[in-house]
Amino acid sequence: MDFKHQTTVTLAEVAAAAGVGESTVSRVLRNHGSFSKKTRDRVMEAVEQLGYVPNRIAGTLASAGSRLVAFVIPSLSNIVFPDVLRGASSVLEENQHQAVFSVTDYDPEREEALVAAMLAWRPTAVMLAGFEHTQGTLKMLRATGCRVVELLDLDGSPVDLAVGFSNAAAGRVSAEFLLKRGYRRIGYVGHDLERDTRAGKRFGAFCETLGSAGFPLADREIHVGASSVESGRLGLERLLARQPDLDAVYFSNDDMALGGYFHCLARGISIPSQLAIFGYNGLDIGRVTPQPLSTIRTPRVSTGRVAAELVVANAPPQVIDLGFELIEGATT
Template sequence: MDPNAPDTPSRRPTLSQVAKAAGVSEITASRALRGGSAVAKDTQLKVERAAHALNYVPNRLAGTLAGGASRQVAVILPSLSNIVFADVLKGLESRLEDDGYHPILGISHYDAAREEHLLRDLLSWRPAGLVLAPTSGNAATRALLQAAEMPVVEVMDTDPDAADMAVGFSHRAAGRAMAHYLIGRGYRRMAYIGHDIATDFRALARLDGFRDGLAELGLTLCETLILDGPSSVPLGREGLARLLAHTHPRPEAVFFSNDDMAVGGVFHCQTAGLALPQDIALAGFNGLGIGQALPTPLTTIASNRERIGFVAADLILRRLKGESPPRITQIDFRLVPGATA
């Protein structure tokens, strides 16, 4: 082999090869690939081009073990099967990537044991921070969050006591607001249809708040129907059909655990020949686009999910920069009158 021949990319290119191709030292190449501010912009571009040409991928774990700062933020969400938490993730990504950080995602599927397992696993990689939409008040999970030596942000709900920081709103207050709105519209005989609240304490908080709002005027729910399984449009359609089949007289208004379920209720009314809101009024929660795209737009409460994710990421980045952001950040919900109630 000719010792003067240029290096050719190996199956696993090295930092040394990248540095040689870019005409810089290994230390400079390493700093450039980490986005170090001490590296000149043109030098960073040369190193990045060399790394790209050689198909070089930095070993971030080795850098972290050697004392380098992780550029990853662990994120644990209950679900991505509906747009609610996908919107939160979108907001997180947009803010993190502005500063060169990236989310590592785990999905708990509303399972407290799985959530704890994911948390232990992700924390073992020593991320720069953690964002969590808690599934439950699992004692072991709470202890892990309180002991985590990194910025921790719990998102979506500000009622429970946060281990570190929290971003969101009071779901109990949201439920109460919907009760007040429906009472103000003249409804008195009201029912509730929800999915399995044993696995979604935020939905339970909204139900409790709705009951509180009714009780303030001496009212109670005429019927409460909790269905097994995750929320969905078909489950909401099935739920309203079942409720109306055995509830007499018929409720004047039905509050659903979320918009997915409420949209299913709208579909049942269409097939059953029930006019909205003349024959029955329906209301949901989340402010999803599908609810507002219906021929009769859904009455609901909009949660600013993307903003919640953005602010959660911003709090972590501020803490990493040595700032002291607030423990609790409220992102207000908004009542959408719609036309179904």
């Protein structure tokens, strides 16, 4: 059977079918400018009949002001970043901006390549996680004419706009909370601290706070790779094999902490009387476990929303501290 090559339907073909000019079709599809209901109906009927798909990126590049907003994020498996995207997308859609994203897998060299690729489309803004980037990435961000928004961290110097909270402060508050509860033999289970620099900042401040109080971190178990429930469970198992007398464990995030929680359930370890568990992020699943997880709740959706609002408003360079909330839960 022979198949004919299907060519892309053009704006000119839609205009011809509707009996109007290309500029009128463009106004109708963008819902911007003046046109009658009758004209709109004719254009939309032609669009439906021909199966026309608007080339939004081409339209963006051709316009005087780009409406493309590029997100370069570390992960999609970690719910933190989909939450940020969810918060931003509602604002961007309301203001006729288009969000696109790419994933770095916490690899700074990959981030640099993806930033270069995104900037080639001349977006109105680029949003990234944190302040730690390669020199090449920083050079591109500082030279670009678009807005730059760094998210989910305030411990550093922003290129332009920054929205989030202090990870170092979250680490300190977590340590102070466990010490106040009377825990003294405290361990840590986490994931790759070199790639996830925000987790590294929390861990550093946590250890510093424990040490200053005279109760240095007893031991740590670091999983090389991305965080997950499974790696949290295995990490706690290994840590307790070395340090069975720990009375509390701080986890790099709630995914890891839930893995530790499941390990305790499987081994009959009473929480918190035998072992206290403390996480980070304040995920919904941690709130509905039989014993709600003790954690730090971060404003992920709000971070995305506020960042998008700043971009849409073309706000001057600034830092927005949204803070965080300590959730006492029932695991400490």
